[in-house]
Amino acid sequence: MSDPVIRINKMNKWFGNFHVLRDIxxxxxxxxxxxxxxxxxSGKSTLIRCINRLEAHQEGDIxxxxxxxxxxxxxxxxxxxxxxxxxxxxxxxxxxxxxxNCTLSPIWVQQKSKAExxxxxxxxxxxxxxxxxxxxxxxxxxxxQQQRVAIAxxxxxxxxxxxxxxxxxxxDPEMIKEVLDVMVELAEEGMTMLCVTHEMGFARQVADRVIxxxxxxxxxxxxxxxxxxxxxxxxxxLFLSQVL
Amino acid sequence: MxxxxxxxxxxxxxxxxxxxxxxxxNSGFGFLSERAGFGINQTLIxxxxxxxxxxxxxxxxxxxxxxxxxxxxxxxxxxFALGVARLSGNWLINKTAMVYVEIFxxxxxxxxxxxxxxxxxxxxxxxxxxxxxxxxxxxxxxxIVVPAIEAASGAGWYVAAFGLSLAAFIWLRRRARLARLAxxxxxxxxxxxxxxxxxxxxxxxxxxxxxxxxxxPALKGFNFRGGITVIPExxxxxxALSLYTAAxxxxxxxxxxxxxxxxxxxxxxxxxxxxxxxxxxxxIPQALRVIIPPLTSQYLNxxxxxxxxxxxxxxxxxxxxAGTTLTQVGQAVEIIFITMMIYLSLSLMTSYAMNRYNARxxxxxxxx
Numbered sequence: 001m002s003d004p005v006i007r008i009n010k011m012n013k014w015f016g017n018f019h020v021l022r023d024i025x026x027x028x029x030x031x032x033x034x035x036x037x038x039x040x041x042s043g044k045s046t047l048i049r050c051i052n053r054l055e056a057h058q059e060g061d062i063x064x065x066x067x068x069x070x071x072x073x074x075x076x077x078x079x080x081x082x083x084x085x086x087x088x089x090x091x092x093x094x095x096x097x098x099x100x101n102c103t104l105s106p107i108w109v110q111q112k113s114k115a116e117x118x119x120x121x122x123x124x125x126x127x128x129x130x131x132x133x134x135x136x137x138x139x140x141x142x143x144x145q146q147q148r149v150a151i152a153x154x155x156x157x158x159x160x161x162x163x164x165x166x167x168x169x170x171x172d173p174e175m176i177k178e179v180l181d182v183m184v185e186l187a188e189e190g191m192t193m194l195c196v197t198h199e200m201g202f203a204r205q206v207a208d209r210v211i212x213x214x215x216x217x218x219x220x221x222x223x224x225x226x227x228x229x230x231x232x233x234x235x236x237x238l239f240l241s242q243v244l
Numbered sequence: 245m246x247x248x249x250x251x252x253x254x255x256x257x258x259x260x261x262x263x264x265x266x267x268x269x270n271s272g273f274g275f276l277s278e279r280a281g282f283g284i285n286q287t288l289i290x291x292x293x294x295x296x297x298x299x300x301x302x303x304x305x306x307x308x309x310x311x312x313x314x315x316x317x318x319x320x321x322x323x324f325a326l327g328v329a330r331l332s333g334n335w336l337i338n339k340t341a342m343v344y345v346e347i348f349x350x351x352x353x354x355x356x357x358x359x360x361x362x363x364x365x366x367x368x369x370x371x372x373x374x375x376x377x378x379x380x381x382x383x384x385x386x387x388i389v390v391p392a393i394e395a396a397s398g399a400g401w402y403v404a405a406f407g408l409s410l411a412a413f414i415w416l417r418r419r420a421r422l423a424r425l426a427x428x429x430x431x432x433x434x435x436x437x438x439x440x441x442x443x444x445x446x447x448x449x450x451x452x453x454x455x456x457x458x459x460x461p462a463l464k465g466f467n468f469r470g471g472i473t474v475i476p477e478x479x480x481x482x483x484a485l486s487l488y489t490a491a492x493x494x495x496x497x498x499x500x501x502x503x504x505x506x507x508x509x510x511x512x513x514x515x516x517x518x519x520x521x522x523x524x525x526x527x528i529p530q531a532l533r534v535i536i537p538p539l540t541s542q543y544l545n546x547x548x549x550x551x552x553x554x555x556x557x558x559x560x561x562x563x564x565x566a567g568t569t570l571t572q573v574g575q576a577v578e579i580i581f582i583t584m585m586i587y588l589s590l591s592l593m594t595s596y597a598m599n600r601y602n603a604r605x606x607x608x609x610x611x612x
Contacts, residue, residue, distance in 0.1 A: 054510050080516040091511035095529050095605075104525065105515040107425070114425035157516065 011060035035203040038213035084154030088166040092138035099134040124152040144175030164195040304561035318486035323493025348491035361480035361556040392459040398452030405444035412440040477558035500535035540598035
C-alpha cells in the first residue's frame with residue numbers, strides 16, 4: 001500500500017455523554033474506494049463527517065494528505081479544498097441556479113474568474129449528464145438530477161478525495177441508478193472515495209474494502225468478496241442477512 | 245342584508261349632516277386655506293402662525309415621515325444586530341440580547357415614550373447648566389444643540405469634489421469586481437481611490453479656500469442661539485420607536501436565520517467557504533425571504549405607532565392636524581378622514597415597495 005492519504009489514529013468522539021466513535025483506526029490509500037455500512041446510529045456518517053471536520057473529534061489524530069485536523073483554520077481550509085462531500089439531502093443552494101451552485105466555491109474560495117469557473121462547471125455537468133439544466137434552479141430538478149448536481153458541485157473544487165454520505169437514501173428507486181452510475185464512473189477514473197451506503201451492489205462493483213460499523217466501532221473490514229461471502233463477525237452476519 | 249346595510253349608511257350620513265347643521269359646523273375642505281394662527285416647534289419647511297391649515301398638514305406629515313424614516317433605519321440596524329446576537333455562541337452576548345428583547349417588547353410603547361420624555365430628557369439640566377460636549381454640542385432639557393455648517397460661495401467646488409470621489413468609488417469598485425470575475429485578477433482599489441479623493445479636495449481648496457464656517461451654538465440668556473436644535477420630543481419619540489421595534493425585528497431576524505437548514509451551512513463549509521462568506525452568500529439571502537414579510541409589518545407598525553407622538557406633543561400629523569387643527573376648526577369628519585387616508589397611503593406605499601423586493605428574491609421551483 002502506498003502512503004495513505006487519510007490516516008485516522010485512535011480517534012474518539014462523544015456527543016455529550018454519548019460515545020459515538022470508539023478508537024477508530026483507518027488508513028486510506030490514494031485511489032482507494034471504501035464503502036462503509038452498518039445499522040443506523042452506528043456512527044458511520046459521523047466518521048466521514050469528521051474527515052472534513054463538519055464534526056470535531058475529541059481524541060486521537062486525523063491526517064488528510066499530510067495535514068493534521070486540529071482546530072487550526074489554515075489546516076481546515078487546506079483540507080476542505082481537497083475533500084469534496086455529497087450529502088443525503090443534496091443541500092443544494094435553492095436561491096442559486098445549478099451553474100451558480102457549481103461556480104460558488106471556484107469563484108469565492110479558489111479565486112477563479114467567472115468565465116473559467118463556468119467553463120469548468122459546464123464540463124462537469126456534462127460529466128454527470130445534465131449539461132442542459134445549468135440555468136435551472138434546484139427546485140426545478142428531480143431528486144436524481146439534484147444529487148448529480150451536488151456531485152458536480154463538489155467536483156468543481158477539483159478535490160482529491162470524495163466523501164459520500166448516503167447519497168442515494170433520499171432518492172426514489174428509479175433514480176438511484178443514475179446517481180450510482182455517475183459514482184461508478186468517478187471510481188473508475190481513480191478518485192479516492194469513502195461512501196456510506198446501503199447499496200451492496202455498488203459495494204461489490206467498485207469497493208476495494210468494505211467496512212462494517214456497529215455502536216461506534218469498526219467491527220469488520222475486508223475485501224468485498226470475502227466480506228459478503230464469508231463475514232466473520234456475528235453482528236456483520238446479522239446485518240447482512242437483513243439488507244441482502 | 246345588503247339593503248339593510250345601505251339603509252344604515254344612508255341614515256348615518258343624513259344623521260351626521262343634520263347634526264353638523266344644527267351645530268353650525270361647516271363642511272367641505274375650504275378650511276385648508278384658512279389662517280392657522282398657532283406655532284409649531286419643529287418645522288422642516290417654512291411655517292409661521294400666518295400659514296394655512298393646509299400648511300399645518302404638510303408640516304405634520306413631514307414630521308411624521310422624519311421620525312418614521314429615522315425610526316425604520318435605526319430599528320433595522322439595531323434589530324439585525326440583536327437578532328444575530330441572539331444566535332451567538334457567546335453566553336454573555338446571547339443573554340444580553342435576550343434580556344433586551346424581553347424588556348423592550350413587553351413594556352407598552354406609550355409608557356416607553358413617556359419614560360424617555362418625562363423620565364429622561366425632561367430631567368436633563370436647564371440650558372444654563374447644560375451638559376457640554378467640547379463646548380460645541382449641548383444637552384439640556386430643551387433638546388440637543390449641535391453646530392451647523394454654513395456654506396459660503398465657493399462651496400460648490402467641494403460639492404463637485406465629493407461627487408467626483410463618489411463617482412471614482414463606484415467606478416473603481418465596479419472595475420475591480422468585473423476584473424475579478426473576468427480573469428480572477430485583483431485590481432487596485434484603495435490606493436487610486438485615496439488619490440482621487442485627496443487630489444479633488446486639494447484642487448477645491450486651491451480654487452476656493454475654505455468657504456465653510458461653523459455656526460457654534462452659544463448660551464444667550466435662557467436658551468441657546470445658533471446651531472441646530474433637535475427638540476427633546478423628537479429624540480424621545482425616535483428612541484422609543486426604534487428601541488421598541490428593534491426588539492420585534494430581532495426576533496424576526498433570529499427566526500429567519502434559524503429557518504435556513506443546518507445542511508445549507510454544512511454544504512457551504514464543505515465547499516470551503518469561510519463562515520462570513522457562507523453567511524453572506526448562502527444563509528442571509530435565504531433568511532431574507534422569511535424575514536421580509538413580517539419586517540414589512542414592523543415598518544408599518546412603526547409608522548402608525550408614531551401617532552403616539554400626541555402624548556408628548558411632538559408635532560406629528562395627528563398632533564398638529566387631527567389634534568390642534570381639529571379643535572380649532574371642528575370639522576372632525578373631514579380632518580379624521582384626511583389623516584386616515586394619509587396613513588393608509590403611507591402604509592400601502594411601504595407594502596408595495598417591500599412586496600416588490602420580496603418578489604425579486606423569491607425562490608424558483610417547488611422543492612424548497
